[in-house]
Every structure is written in C-alpha cells, then in structure tokens.
Amino acid sequence: MAIKDSVTEQQIKEAAKKLFFKEGRFKATTQEIADAAGVNRTLVNYYFRSRDVLFDEVLKDAKAAMTNRLKSSVGEENIPFRVRIERFVDVMIENSFAYPYIDVYLVSRMNDDVNHQNDVLADIKKNEELKHFLKLIEDEMGKGTIEKMPPVQFLINLLSLLTYPVIIQPLFKKVLHFSDRQYQQMLKDRKEIILNLLLK
Amino acid sequence: MAIKDSVTEQQIKEAAKKLFFKEGRFKATTQEIADAAGVNRTLVNYYFRSRDVLFDEVLKDAKAAMTNRLKSSVGEENIPFRVRIERFVDVMIENSFAYPYIDVYLVSRMNDDVNHQNDVLADIKKNEELKHFLKLIEDEMGKGTIEKMPPVQFLINLLSLLTYPVIIQPLFKKVLHFSDRQYQQMLKDRKEIILNLLLK
DNA sequence: ATTTTGTTTAACAATTTTGTCAAACAATAA
DNA sequence: TTATTGTTTGACAAAATTGTTAAACAAAAT
Numbered sequence: 001m002a003i004k005d006s007v008t009e010q011q012i013k014e015a016a017k018k019l020f021f022k023e024g025r026f027k028a029t030t031q032e033i034a035d036a037a038g039v040n041r042t043l044v045n046y047y048f049r050s051r052d053v054l055f056d057e058v059l060k061d062a063k064a065a066m067t068n069r070l071k072s073s074v075g076e077e078n079i080p081f082r083v084r085i086e087r088f089v090d091v092m093i094e095n096s097f098a099y100p101y102i103d104v105y106l107v108s109r110m111n112d113d114v115n116h117q118n119d120v121l122a123d124i125k126k127n128e129e130l131k132h133f134l135k136l137i138e139d140e141m142g143k144g145t146i147e148k149m150p151p152v153q154f155l156i157n158l159l160s161l162l163t164y165p166v167i168i169q170p171l172f173k174k175v176l177h178f179s180d181r182q183y184q185q186m187l188k189d190r191k192e193i194i195l196n197l198l199l200k
Numbered sequence: 201m202a203i204k205d206s207v208t209e210q211q212i213k214e215a216a217k218k219l220f221f222k223e224g225r226f227k228a229t230t231q232e233i234a235d236a237a238g239v240n241r242t243l244v245n246y247y248f249r250s251r252d253v254l255f256d257e258v259l260k261d262a263k264a265a266m267t268n269r270l271k272s273s274v275g276e277e278n279i280p281f282r283v284r285i286e287r288f289v290d291v292m293i294e295n296s297f298a299y300p301y302i303d304v305y306l307v308s309r310m311n312d313d314v315n316h317q318n319d320v321l322a323d324i325k326k327n328e329e330l331k332h333f334l335k336l337i338e339d340e341m342g343k344g345t346i347e348k349m350p351p352v353q354f355l356i357n358l359l360s361l362l363t364y365p366v367i368i369q370p371l372f373k374k375v376l377h378f379s380d381r382q383y384q385q386m387l388k389d390r391k392e393i394i395l396n397l398l399l400k
Numbered sequence: 401a402t403t404t405t406g407t408t409t410a411a412c413a414a415t416t417t418t419g420t421c422a423a424a425c426a427a428t429a430a
Numbered sequence: 431t432t433a434t435t436g437t438t439t440g441a442c443a444a445a446a447t448t449g450t451t452a453a454a455c456a457a458a459a460t
Contacts, residue, residue: 008407024311026226029447040409045449101311103368104304110370111224111301127375152376152386153393156365164360167367168303170310175327176352186352193353197397208437229417240439245419 009047011037016058021099024170026108055109062102066095081140082199089162089191096166097184104167146199154198161194209247211237216258221299224370226308255309262302266295281340282399289362289391296366297384304367346399354398361394 015037019028030051034041048054073087137151146154165172165187173183215237219228230251234241248254273287295302337351346354365372365387373383 006407024307026308027312030449031447042410042449043408046407049449051448103371104307107224107304107367107370108226108308112227130375147396149393150386150389153390156372156390157361157393157397159368160360160364161357164364164367165356167307167364168359170307171303172356175330186350189350190353190356193349193357196347197357206437230419231417242419242440243438246437249419251418 006047008037008039008043011039012044012047012054013058013061016054017062017099020055020058020105021062021102024101024104026101026105059106059109062099066102069095081136081145082195084136085158085199086195088158089194092159092162093187093191096163096187100166100169103163158194158198161190161197165190206247208237208239208243211239212244212247212254213258213261216254217262217299220255220258220305221262221302224301224304226301226305259306259309262299266302269295281336281345282395284336285358285399286395288358289394292359292362293387293391296363296387300366300369303363358394358398361390361397365390 012033016028016033019025019033019036025032028036030044031041033054034044044051044054048057069091070088073091074084079087134151134155137146137154140146141148141151141154169183172178173180178186212233216228216233219225219233219236225232228236230244231241233254234244244251244254248257269291270288273291274284279287334351334355337346337354340346341348341351341354369383372378373380378386
C-alpha cells in the first residue's frame with residue numbers, strides 16, 4: 001500500500017485534473033501539464049509510465065470523489081424522495097462548479113481511439129445503486145408525486161437539466177453575453193426551476 | 201464564385217464531418233480522414249491549406265445546414281407557440297441523429313487552444329433570431345401557457361432535455377445496457393415527454 | 401562517513417504528424 | 431498533336447510530442 005504518494009505526484013495529478021476537467025484543455029501535452037504543475041516534464045513519465053495512464057488515474061480519482069460525495073448525501077435509506085432529489089441536485093451542481101468538463105472529457109475519451117477498448121467505464125457498469133434509484137423513482141410514480149414515464153426518462157431529464165448547461169457553458173456565455181458571475185448565478189437559480197419542473 | 205467544388209474536396213469534407221460529428225473522433229489525423237475519404241493524404245492539404253482550416257470549414261457547413269433547417273421549419277411568423285416548439289424539437293432530434301457530437305466538438309474546440317482566439321463562434325453572436333425567440337417565450341409566459349421563469353431558463357431547459365441525452369449516448373448505452381436501436385427509440389420517445397414537461 | 405534509496409534533470413532517440421514540393425498524370429482546349 | 435490547366439502522388443523536411451536512459455542530486459539508513 002502506498003504510504004507517501006509523493007507531493008510531486010500529487011502536483012501533477014492536480015494540474016492535470018485542472019487542465020482536463022476544469023478548463024477543458026483535452027489536448028494538453030505532457031509539457032503543458034508539467035508546466036502547470038511547476039515540475040520537469042519527465043517526472044510525468046517517472047510517476048505515471050505514460051500520458052494515458054495519467055489520464056486514467058486522474059479520471060478514476062475524480063469519479064471516486066464524486067461517488068463518495070453522492071453516497072454520503074443521497075445514500076441514506078429512509079429519506080423522503082423530494083429530499084433525496086434535492087440533495088442529489090446540490091451535489092451535482094457543486095460538483096459541476098469544480099469540474100465542469102468531466103462528462104465531455106469522458107465522452108471524448110471514449111471515442112478517442114476506437115480500437116483501444118479503454119476501461120474508462122470499468123466499474124460504472126456494475127451499478128447496483130443505479131437500479132435502486134430507478135426503483136425509487138418508479139415507486140414515486142406509483143404514488144403520483146411525479147409524472148408517469150419510464151423511470152430511465154426521469155433520470156435522463158434530471159441529469160440533462162443539471163449537466164447540459166454546465167457543459168455548454170463557454171458557448172452560451174458568448175451567445176448570451178453572460179459574464180462568469182452571471183452564468184454561475186444562473187446555474188444556481190436552476191435548482192428551484194428543476195425541482196419545480198420535475199417534482200411539482 | 202466556385203463552380204465545381206471538386207468531388208474529392210467533397211469526399212474529404214464528408215469524411216471529416218462523419219469522423220468529427222458522427223463518431224466523435226476529435227483526434228482524427230489527416231491520414232485517418234484521407235483514408236476514410238479514400239484519397240491520398242496530401243490532398244487534404246491541397247484543398248484545405250491546413251488541418252485547422254478543414255476543421256473550421258466543415259463546422260461552418262454543418263452550422264449552415266442546421267440554420268437552414270431551423271429557418272424553414274420554425275421561421276414562419278404566425279404559427280402557434282406549441283407548433284413552433286414541436287417543430288423545433290423535431291429538427292433538433294433529427295439533426296442529433298445525423299451529427300450527435302457537434303456540440304461536444306464545438307465546446308472541445310473552443311478550449312483546444314486558449315491563445316488562438318478561434319472564430320468558431322464568429323456569426324453566432326450576432327443572433328437576432330435568438331432575441332426574437334426569447335421574446336416569444338416571454339409573451340407565452342404572459343399568457344400563462346408555460347411556467348413563469350426567466351426566458352433564458354426555458355430555452356436552456358429545452359436544449360438540455362434535447363441535447364444532453366445525445367451527447368452522453370455512448371456512456372449511457374453502456375451504463376444502461378441499451379443497444380443502438382433501443383437508445384434511438386428512447387430518444388424518439390422523448391419528444392412527447394419533453395413537450396409535456398415544458399408546455400403542459 | 402558512506403551506502404542505499406528515491407527523486408530530479410538534461411540529453412537523446414523514436415515516433416507521430418503535419419505541411420511542402422516537384423514530378424507524374426489526366427482531362428480539356430488550342 | 432501539343433499546350434495548358436488542374437489533379438494526384440510520393441519523397442522529403444520540419445515540427446511537435448512522447449518515452450528512455452544515464453548521470454546528478456538529495457535524503458535517509460546503516
């Protein structure tokens with residue numbers, strides 16, 4: 001088990017995470033990552049054999065962090081559906097401020113190389129919690145609290161309304177002439193709008 | 201004025217469009233594009249000075265095609281709001297089957313190189329029609345047909361619900377164990393769901 | 401003090417990718 | 431037929447990027 005996890009290694013990871021997920025610089029070279037981390041380029045190879053390994057480690061980290069945040073807030077068993085959704089929305093919004101480009105990165109990376117069957121998705125597939133969540137949605141439809149539709153569609157609606165505006169941020173900011181601050185405020189305002197739309 | 205637009209030039213454009221927007225292979229090299237078009241690689245340079253020029257021309261084409269489709273279906277002046285939205289949804293869904301990755305491509309490309317202020321957005325900004333559309337939305341809120349909120353939020357809701365499931369397709373297909381066919385059907389089913397959600 | 405271990409650096413090699421150029425080729429016009 | 435024009439090709443050069451290696455260095459252990 002790794003005891004230290006050298007500070008340099010962490011610096012590189014952080015720099016990469018920032019470039020990829022926060023700034024959307026998917027083409028960033030090892031040199032750029034090293035510069036951002038303030039270290040010699042070859043250290044990227046020293047700590048992570050190759051550029052691709054760094055990619056995947058950084059992605060794994062971000063996903064793990066996200067999963068933890070979700071578990072600790074939405075994971076409890078006996079909370080009302082509405083509260084559960086509210087917490088989910090909170091975590092997602094919070095997360096998307098930190099790493100707005102993580103979904104785009106994921107999708108981009110999946111298609112990077114058709115042959116190289118990358119394990120970007122490795123653990124996601126065996127998602128027991130997903131099934132549970134879908135079941136909760138179905139139950140709630142039975143109660144009549146939310147519109148009847150295939151539970152998957154409800155989930156997709158929720159994620160769409162939350163994530164798309166974050167992904168498309170740079171585009172919309174220009175088109176709508178919004179400043180960073182204005183856009184962020186607009187995203188925050190969406191919480192109530194989304195809840196109203198889906199739960200009312 | 202260009203009379204011919206050589207068949208080879210078109211083949212290259214088509215191949216690039218397919219790779220970028222249909223398959224999401226943003227890293228595709230000139231060699232790969234040439235292979236897909238079935239032509240010699242140097243022809244890419246012959247017809248389009250550089251790779252980047254090809255990128256931007258192809259993007260311009262796709263945007264123009266989309267704009268035309270929208271104008272011809274949503275552009276009329278005196279049609280009921282509901283019909284307008286229905287048509288908009290139809291065009292967007294249709295378009296997203298043809299080029300699912302166009303939005304991701306746009307955003308990726310915007311962040312490709314921070315310095316190089318690319319004109320990917322050139323014409324989008326001066327969007328008179330956007331303002332008009334927002335005005336129509338506002339009027340409709342006055343009538344009480346749709347929920348009151350900042351018109352921009354309504355637009356974002358609409359685009360989110362339409363576009364996100366397309367963008368995230370490769371991810372969701374794996375997570376939900378959906379086949380291509382199943383996913384496409386699910387996307388089609390969304391039309392009614394979206395209209396219900398936003399207009400009811 | 402000196403081994404040993406782990407970290408950092410610079411130089412290098414290998415690879416990949418792009419772009420240029422001149423020659424070959426084909427189609428059409430003179 | 432012979433020019434002329436436009437198209438295609440292969441060879442080459444240049445640039446960018448990645449990954450390896452050996453040597454320098456620093457810290458800790460013996």
